[in-house]
Amino acid sequence: MKNAFKVSLLSSVAAATVTLMTAGTAQATNGMLMHCVGVDRCGMGGAGVAMGTSATDAAINPALGAKLGNTYQVNMGMFKADIKGFSTHSANGTLAAKRYTNMESGKNYFPNGSLGVNYKLSDDSSFNIYVGPGSGGAVIWNNSRTYGFNSTSQQDTSMEYKTIHLQPSYAVEYAGAKWGVGAVLSRGTIETNAFWGSFGGTNYYGDGTTDTFYGAGFHLGTAFDLDENVHMGLAYRSPIWHRDMADTYKNKVFSSPIDIPAQIHAGVAVDATDALTIAADLKFVQYGSVQTIGNSPADLVQLPYGNVNSGFGWEDQMIYMLGVSYALTDSTTLRAGYNHGDSPIKDSMTWENMLYPAIIEDHFTVGASQKITDNMELGFSAYLAPEAKQTEDGTVYAANALTAGSWLKHKQKGFQLSFKHDF
Known part of the structure; x- marks a missing residue:
């Protein structure tokens, strides 16, 4: 009976995987990554x-599967992004023809969900399948940031980029520590009507068609105890190497595939009491190593319009996470946390990133879970990302004299519900 349940569950996971890998999701709260x-x-x-x-x-450390038994968790939720902007630009590349445009994104609500299944293969090893968001971002402006500069009000207004990940992983306990390895399989889509993208191509607009691309990477992790109350974790995820764009966008809107950057994630969890656990993590994201993301954009007013190696000018990001978990009773657990990462976008690149306004820095979170039987649990989490504002400072490029004073504002809030079952 138990084996039959496992087969049935695996079939359900496979069906969910096909559905999610076809749909994808767009979420960006730590740069292009979910927090x-x-x-x-x-x-x-x-x-x-x-x-x-x-x-x-x-999904954050493949070694953690060795800490778990036979269990699965389904998470489903929604978040709202409120994004506004103000663009200063020029109709002909001169200060005399400077234009000012107020902008507001009409892309506000996004689904958010993930699924994980963990199987014990033996007392010391396990197999895990994770399906969930990889990276993303979306904006649909009501006005064009370059309206009047060889563009109409309906061009250079939108970009939607999203990826979904499938990660099968294996974890084992050996020499007093847990070790894990996983393969990360990615499906992504991009659609945009961006004007020259990062200003590295010719006079070209994306046509809004959807390009689908695939990629892969790997994930390594370990977890170990310093003593019975102090737990350590360390994980490395390689870049997710995506294939080239189709001819619609390749070397026109984007100068290279939009790979997901490498990440190093380390942390400690301390059982301060029998009921209270305090966790502190650091994550380093290597945005600067991805050409399309990290290379500097070309100067809009210097002809020709740059070269095929230009990008969006993002910097590497360090993310700080602090969380607490408190077992109120044997059945009820309360959680709270804080997450901060400086915007990977420099002030001097604000206008260039108006179609990818990933400037949020702070997240305040809460959550709770409630056992409804000995092996079933319901959960909840919510977050608030207060408004972040970033203003073009008018440095670096000649074009910045035209775009100085442009600004972005971005805030978010969202929630998730979960169901967990140990079997």
Whole structure:
């Protein structure tokens, strides 16, 4: 009966995987990345690379599967992004023809969900499957940032980029530590009517068609105890190498594939009391190593319009996560957390990133879970990302004299619900 249940569950996971890998999702709160995975971690600001309390935790550290039994968790939710902007530009490249445009994004609501299943292969090893968001971002402006500069009001207004990940992973306990390895399989889509993208191509607009691309990477992790109350975790995820864009966007809107950058994630979890656990994590994201993301954009007023190596000028990002988990009773757990990462976009690149306004820095989170039987649990998490504002400072390029004073504002809020079942 138990084996039959496992087969049935695996079939359900396969069906969900096909559905999610076809749909995708758009989310960007730490740059182009989500700030957390699953209700347990999202309630704690994303912290918990050393913990291992739910099947989706393998998405941040594949070694955590060795801490878990036979279990699965489904997370489903929604978040709202409120994005506004102000663009200063020129109709002909001169200060005399300077234009000013107020902008507001009509793309506000986004689904958010993930699924994790963990199987014990033996007392010391496990197999895990995770399906969930990889990276993303979306904006549809009501006005064009370049209106009048060889563009209409309906060009250079939108970009939607989203990826979904499938990660099978294996974890084993050996020499007093947990070790994990996973393969990250990615499906992504991009659609945009961007004007020259990062200003590295010819006089070209994206036509708004959807380009689908695939990629892969790997994930390594370890988790170990310094003593019975202090737990450590460390994970490295390689870049997710995506294939080239189709001819619609390749070397026109984008100068290279939009790879997802490499990440290093480390943390400690301390059982301060029998009921209270405090977790602190650091994550380093290497945005600067991805050509399309990290290379500097070309100067808009210097002809020709740059070269095929130009990008969006993002910097590497360090993310700080702090979370607490408190077992109020044997059945009820409360969580809270904070997450901060400086914007990877420099002030001097604000206008260039109006179609990818990933400037949010702070996240305040809460969460809770409630056992409804000995092996079933319901969960909840929510976050508030207060408004971040970034203004073009008029440095670096000649074009910045035209775009100085442009600004972006971005805030978010969202929630997730979860169901966990140990079997």
